Amino acid sequence: MDGLVTRHLGLVFGATPGSARTVLQDVSAVFPRGALALVTGATGAGKSSLLSLLAGLLRPTAGEVLADGAPVSRWGAAHRDRWRRRVGIVFQSANLFSELSVLENVILPLVPRSRSLAALRAAGREVLAELTLTDLAGAQAAQLSGGERQRTALARALVGRPDFLIADEPTAHQDPENAARVLQALAACRARGAVVVVAAHDPRVVGAGVADRHWQLAAGRLEAG
Amino acid sequence: MIWHPLVLAVVGLDLLGLLALLFAAATALQVLLHWAPGSAAAAQIALERRAETAELAVRCGFWAILGASLVLVVGITNVLPELVPGAMCGTGVLQATAGSGARALGFRFGALMLLYGWRMLETVNRRQPQGTLTVPAARLLLLALPLALLAAGDTLQALAGLDVLQPVDCCAVVYDQFRPPELSGRAAGLSDELWLGLFGGGAFLLGVLAVSLVRASDPVRGRWPGALAAASLLWAGAAAVALVRVLAAYTYQVLHHYCPWCLFLPEHRFVGFPLFGALLLASLEGSGVWMLALAARRCGLPLPGAAFRVRAGARRVAWAVAVFSLLAVAPALWWRWRFGVWIGG
Numbered sequence: 001m002d003g004l005v006t007r008h009l010g011l012v013f014g015a016t017p018g019s020a021r022t023v024l025q026d027v028s029a030v031f032p033r034g035a036l037a038l039v040t041g042a043t044g045a046g047k048s049s050l051l052s053l054l055a056g057l058l059r060p061t062a063g064e065v066l067a068d069g070a071p072v073s074r075w076g077a078a079h080r081d082r083w084r085r086r087v088g089i090v091f092q093s094a095n096l097f098s099e100l101s102v103l104e105n106v107i108l109p110l111v112p113r114s115r116s117l118a119a120l121r122a123a124g125r126e127v128l129a130e131l132t133l134t135d136l137a138g139a140q141a142a143q144l145s146g147g148e149r150q151r152t153a154l155a156r157a158l159v160g161r162p163d164f165l166i167a168d169e170p171t172a173h174q175d176p177e178n179a180a181r182v183l184q185a186l187a188a189c190r191a192r193g194a195v196v197v198v199a200a201h202d203p204r205v206v207g208a209g210v211a212d213r214h215w216q217l218a219a220g221r222l223e224a225g
Numbered sequence: 226m227i228w229h230p231l232v233l234a235v236v237g238l239d240l241l242g243l244l245a246l247l248f249a250a251a252t253a254l255q256v257l258l259h260w261a262p263g264s265a266a267a268a269q270i271a272l273e274r275r276a277e278t279a280e281l282a283v284r285c286g287f288w289a290i291l292g293a294s295l296v297l298v299v300g301i302t303n304v305l306p307e308l309v310p311g312a313m314c315g316t317g318v319l320q321a322t323a324g325s326g327a328r329a330l331g332f333r334f335g336a337l338m339l340l341y342g343w344r345m346l347e348t349v350n351r352r353q354p355q356g357t358l359t360v361p362a363a364r365l366l367l368l369a370l371p372l373a374l375l376a377a378g379d380t381l382q383a384l385a386g387l388d389v390l391q392p393v394d395c396c397a398v399v400y401d402q403f404r405p406p407e408l409s410g411r412a413a414g415l416s417d418e419l420w421l422g423l424f425g426g427g428a429f430l431l432g433v434l435a436v437s438l439v440r441a442s443d444p445v446r447g448r449w450p451g452a453l454a455a456a457s458l459l460w461a462g463a464a465a466v467a468l469v470r471v472l473a474a475y476t477y478q479v480l481h482h483y484c485p486w487c488l489f490l491p492e493h494r495f496v497g498f499p500l501f502g503a504l505l506l507a508s509l510e511g512s513g514v515w516m517l518a519l520a521a522r523r524c525g526l527p528l529p530g531a532a533f534r535v536r537a538g539a540r541r542v543a544w545a546v547a548v549f550s551l552l553a554v555a556p557a558l559w560w561r562w563r564f565g566v567w568i569g570g
Contacts, residue, residue: 058265
């Protein structure tokens with residue numbers, strides 16, 4: 001099946017029985033192509049962990065993640081890394097390289113794709129324009145505000161036109177106008193046929209009605225919201 | 226020890242190859258002990274990363290040992306005879322190494338055969354996202370390592386102990402007239418005609434086996450890969466004997482000169498390199514096909530790349546047999562056409 005599918009997914013942190021902490025258990029869900037799924041839940045419910053599993057950043061301790069039918073969560077590191085080129089990720093804490101400029105941060109995921117530097121810069125500027133960050137293209141990431149950092153992270157996730165977009169709190173620190181732009185960018189990505197999974201606390205995301213599906217995560221279990 | 230650049234190149238390449246293999250062998254041992262595909266444990270993920278690095282190291286080691294072997298053969302055949310008094314080709318040089326040179330070549334062949342099989346497994350394994358053949362590839366590497374160590378050790382011993390003061394009697398070893406008359410025309414108890422028949426029949430059999438494997442719907446299963454491996458190794462031996470005992474005479478244009486090494490000399494257009502290179506390729510591909518098929522069968526999972534590689538291996542064996550046969554037989558046919566008789570009547 002196209003899209004992302006989780007089957008009986010489980011995640012336990014800690015190797016020894018005494019220190020083991022169950023973060024996710026028996027999570028089975030379908031995130032189809034051309035749909036935006038919203039995952040909500042209390043702090044510490046496991047949203048970020050679920051997103052990390054979907055993006056191939058973590059390997060589940062039980063169950064599996066299928067991407068377009070392929071069991072990517074069971075793949076070896078090299079193959080998973082190559083698959084991850086098709087995944088755009090927005091981290092909760094943006095994770096920008098503070099010594100690089102905004103444009104340099106944004107074009108980083110394109111570097112392994114062997115395109116000319118001019119082409120990379122053009123692609124970077126295009127996506128920065130969509131998120132009204134053109135004026136900041138040359139600014140150092142360390143100088144950005146929280147909202148600008150998060151939009152830069154979204155631009156970095158979108159620049160490779162990903163098949164799977166995984167976004168953790170993409171509207172964090174945004175004013176209403178920029179929050180709307182972010183949601184618009186997510187909707188555009190969905191319209192391209194990508195799988196879009198967003199974890200959010202922000203009531204503006206929940207209330208905007210952009211989500212095709214709403215999942216609620218509580219005590220490590222995922223339920224339809 | 227003589228400090229010839231060629232000797233240093235062989236020792237340097239061997240050292241590089243061994244270091245690469247030793248580095249990879251440490252990871253291979255960990256793979257055999259702790260490999261748990263799909264496990265979320267940090268140790269497994271770290272081991273997967275290390276296995277990737279080890280794979281690069283083994284590839285580097287393989288090419289270094291192959292390069293060292295080629296340089297060594299060039300040295301034995303075309304460089305060192307000038308330094309060893311009385312040596313006219315590799316026979317004299319190997320005489321001057323007091324046995325360790327020939328042993329080194331034997332161990333090299335064994336190490337290269339296993340490493341070639343490893344390369345075939347890894348080529349298929351790289352296409353398997355779950356690293357299905359990582360464990361059998363690690364086993365092969367650990368089997369190849371002792372042979373590589375022995376080969377490097379014997380090479381060093383041979384080069385260090387190369388006697389460049391004591392003359393050797395190169396041709397006395399190979400000229401048939403020094404043998405008792407009842408043994409003339411025989412090698413290992415078999416007549417030269419029989420060796421020639423084994424070479425011809427084996428070439429035909431290998432061709433049939435290769436075509437069968439290429440056409441088989443599932444070339445990994447069944448006995449064809451094992452048969453190809455056994456036939457290619459046996460044929461390579463028989464073809465080498467037939468070449469030295471019968472066919473080389475048409476290149477040398479001398480009736481009784483049973484020397485494999487003179488074929489590598491410039492006066493014979495270095496024909497030994499493609500001839501023995503073809504034999505080496507047939508043996509490596511044939512045995513590699515079997516190792517790959519065996520590993521693929523044992524893993525019990527469908528491996529799409531394995532069938533492709535087995536077919537490619539069978540094709541290469543067929544090409545190697547064809548090239549060897551052409552190069553070995555053409556001078557004899559030319560002689561027969563020109564003079565109307567076979568050499569020796």
